[in-house]
Amino acid sequence: MPKTFMQELEESNEPLNLWFELSYAQYLTVPRLVMQSMDIEWQRKMALLLQELDETFDWRPREGRYFVRLRDDRGRFQDAPLADYRRGNCEHLRIRSR
DSSP: OOOOHHHHHHHOSOHHHHHHTTOOOSSOOOOHHHHHTSOHHHHHHHHHHHHHHHHHOOOSOSSSOOOOOOBOTTSOBOOOTTOOTTTOOOGGGOSSOO
């Protein structure tokens, strides 16, 4: 029987690399709309983890800001369907009920 993700996570010395799998991604980009669509307890945990990160590393740029734009498979910019965190909806993407 294959191990569950939780079992692999508990055994791993590099848990974030385990989650990223074999990708070469340098950044984690998660739409705010998706995170705000999680239940309130999950949001509190995430907010605490992000606050802990801020209190541990001075990682935010002093000048400038990161900016993310979605590109299609040909490299052309396109509208990001999850960009509107105030009025957007991502319920059609939900895999599991709350």
